[in-house]
Amino acid sequence: MANALSCLTLFCSLQIFLRGTSSFSPDCSTDCQTHCPINCRQGRYYTAGNCLECPTGFYCPGGQAAPRKCPLGTANELTAQADITACQVCPDGYLSLESGAGCRACPDGYRCDPHSGVRRSCGPGQYSPEGELECQECPEMYVCPDGRSRQRCLAGQQPNPSRTHCVTCAPGSFSTEDALLCQPCPAGHFCFDGLAVPPCPAGTFKPREGLQTPSSSSSCLPGIGLCLKCPAGYFCPAGASYPVPCQPGTYNPLQGQDEAADCRACPAGRACTQAGLVQPDAECLPGEVQVASSANSRFSIVSGKSVA
Structure with a gap:
């Protein structure tokens, strides 16, 4: 090794001599x-x-x-x-x-160029699992907020159009953990905060899918969301899509009734000739009675003796 260093010094010294310099x-x-x-x-x-x-x-x-x-x-x-x-x-x-x-x-959340070694972060609405060189569009039913993770929305939510975050279902709609796209609330049910779809309770109804606001002529019972109170002249069993009218020969003066027995028989001396009456719609004169027609289930007033 000492010989090698001597050779190195000699080689450099020779260059100094040939160049005429006084220092290295x-x-x-x-x-x-x-x-x-x-x-x-x-x-x-x-x-x-x-x-x-x-x-x-x-x-x-x-x-x-x-x-x-x-x-x-x-x-x-x-x-x-x-x-x-x-x-x-x-x-x-x-x-x-x-x-x-x-x-x-290539780490998750990045796109990678193996030739240059450059890594670039995936943007919101995209994701890249580990070992993938390119960012991918966030899959359906998921949101990708940071370009790295995929997340499922909670029940009552759905991904926004760009799949960057979850949004709450609009009034009158719902979603579940199995189907995370908001759907119209089905008839006969009500949807509260998009989280549950129980049937409307007895004495109420929900007339169509996705109903968001009741009509001006209807009223909602407290605590049951978009289910409407059953109107007078009708009755509404639990989960009803539409009110059921009281049949001719009966009437119902009250709202929120839930069974046919709530329809009252027309009183003596009066007649209920139509369905869905709030009160009798006709008076019987002396010698007249109300009878039913089997052909059309309507009641009419005829002369004769009263029938029990």
Whole structure:
């Protein structure tokens, strides 16, 4: 080793003599490093008078003052490699480590260019699982708020159009955890905050899907959302889509009734000739009674004796 250092000093001193300079030229050390007096074999490189083993992530053709790094997108996990063919291309979805000593998967939430090593974050409404080089559109039924994670909305919500966050279902609609798109509230049911779809209770009704506001002539019972109070002249069983009219010969003066027995028989001396009456609609004169027609189930007033 002492002989090697003496040779190096002699080589530089000879350059000083030939150039006529009185001090070491800045180029002297460079030339000495390039033209190494010790010719290191393949798989090694020269530095500070020593031949060192080529490290991982590099290759060393021999006779060089520094190892050569593997190109981007390739890696070498072995030491003492002499040729660039030792730098193997990383698998699909992987990037080479900065050290060149191995490959790692493109991290989730990023798009990756294996040739340049550049990573860019996916935007909201997109996502990229680990090992994917490109950002993908957030799938249906999910939201992707940060370009990294996929999340399902809670019941009563659905993804917004760009799938960046969840929004609450509009009044008169609902969603469940199994079907996370808001749907119209079905007839005979009411939807509160988009979370549940119980049937309308007895004495109320809901006339059509997706009803958001009751008509001006209807009223809602307290605490049951969009179910409408059953009108007088009708009755509404639980889950009714429409009120059921009291039949001719009966009437109902009260709202919120829920069964046919709530329809009252027309009193003596009066007649109920139509369905859905709030009160009798005709008076019987002396000698007249109300009778039913089997053909059309309507009642009429005829002369004769009263029938029990």
